[in-house]
Amino acid sequence: MTKPAIGANAPAHKSDPKPALLGVACGLGAALCWALGFVSTRHGLKVGFTPADLLMHRYVWSGIAFLPLVLRAGIGNLCGIGWGRGLVLMVLGGPVMSIISYTGFLFVPLGHGSVIQPSCATLGGLFLAAALLKERISFSRVFGAVVIVGGLAVIGAESIGHIGPDGVLGDLIFVLTGLMFAVFGTLLRHWRVSAFAAATVISVVSLSLLPVYAASGGLGRVMALGLGENALQAVGQGVLAGPAAMYLFAFSIQLLGVARAAVFPAMVPALTLLVGWLLLGEPPTALQATGLVLVLSGFYLAQRQR
Template sequence: MKDNLVVEKRQRIQGVMLGLVVALIWGGYLAVSRHAIVDGFNEYELAFLRYASCSVVILPLWLFRCHQYFNRPQEQTLVILLGRSLVLAALAGPLFVIVGAGGYHYAPLAHGAVIQLGSVTLGSAILAAWCLNQRLGRSQFFGLLILLAGLLSIAGPAILEGGSNAWKGDLLFVFAGCLWSVFSTLLQRWKMTPITAVMAVSFLSTLSYGSWFLTVYGTSWLKHSWDALFEVVAVQGVASGILAVYAYARCVQLLGSANAALFAALAPACAMLLGVPLTGEWPTLGQWSGLIVVSMGLLIALRKNSK
């Protein structure tokens, strides 16, 4: 019994540490996405660079895993694995990047940082209760209500403002958050390993989307400076496309999809702070207030889940 408690405690600590890593990388991802859009990248280029760089980095691992599968052929298992991998790639692949980055054409960094990641947390909690039978506790439900109030304080003025197109970006951010919520839930439901999740999203996205992008856009992405390309590849490709996906999938294994998604509470603060030197966008007083309210709500829900 004591050994089980020790193991459970270690797993929880490991899950929390991985969640903190994910929050930091997600914050950098959002800030770099906004910076790249301002610098002249489009969302299609960002998606291509993300998954092409991921595929190059993990190619040796992919070849090794394929060798293992073909040496021990299990046709039904491989078919199921391929089908599930296609679904995961559709959810967390190029569509997720294009929709999330595309929102920055209409809305500022603060909207993307809070609305997209807040939607991840809300969506994951709802889907976990519906599909995984992980019911919301009273404190967690109260925390999510506070989260909604914070989101409205940030997105509300832009939606009500006459002639503003920020609401279009806000809707795109919500959609991107919902895509990741379904991805998170399916990871736990299907018990996909972190390595399998990374390889599925990276390679299937590169094979499908990469071929289309090169046909339509060719080498247009080479017009950007090498510094800008390195920034996108390092943060969006290696850090967010590989490290964050692996860490998040592992965090889901250890803490569950609803708990893992709560670490998104820390990512908006990281994104907004990193965005100051990158984009020069200082959050308004109302946006800071909304960020504080959102963080409070998410931390209340996280505290309840940790007990």
């Protein structure tokens, strides 16, 4: 599979504001798609979907859409990635990580998972970049990591003081999935695999889980929840949180460059809390809002180059 030349066209558009505006619009669209994916997960669990049901919606539709691409590029060596590496990526950034993440929302409110998971992904990514990839980490990024930890401590205090052991378990689940995604991103850089190629391969390989899901009675369970709820999850999980977000983010990188586009994933926690408040009626608590402000400040510092 040919890898997109991410960021290759960015310098040519510096004098033209139109591509930059389009890049910003695509980046904001990607962040909103990811936020809507979090919100649809929370809604789906509340109306009766299981984590396995949401997993089916997340990967089946994108897997079917991407199957012709993988077949054309070569299924034998999994589009040049290789089956060994493909299966590792599938665990760390695919259905295994996703079903663990979905389970976390059974224990804690939306504001916890939508903040803790991306925060731990950022912290883990910074550590692994320095330890394994030997990248230089600036003082600003180290200080940003410390601020993020402070924000996570505030949110964790809410779990300990107000939710109880289940809340702590839920938070730890999102710490785990955030760190899994950090390893996933690090391996993508180390193996020089594009994000789009990885997402395509993971979606298609995940189709192999569909017979297991069907044999467990999952299809009958989701059909009982009605066409409307299933259509909502198919759009929220299978379209917005998957291919749509990936395409928009990749396009924003192409127009703006990696460094400028990196700010958009940092907007996901705030957008998730806002959309969850508007659509689900779950306003953030004072501790969640405080932790969010700290985390966003840390995100900003962690993305600076100096």
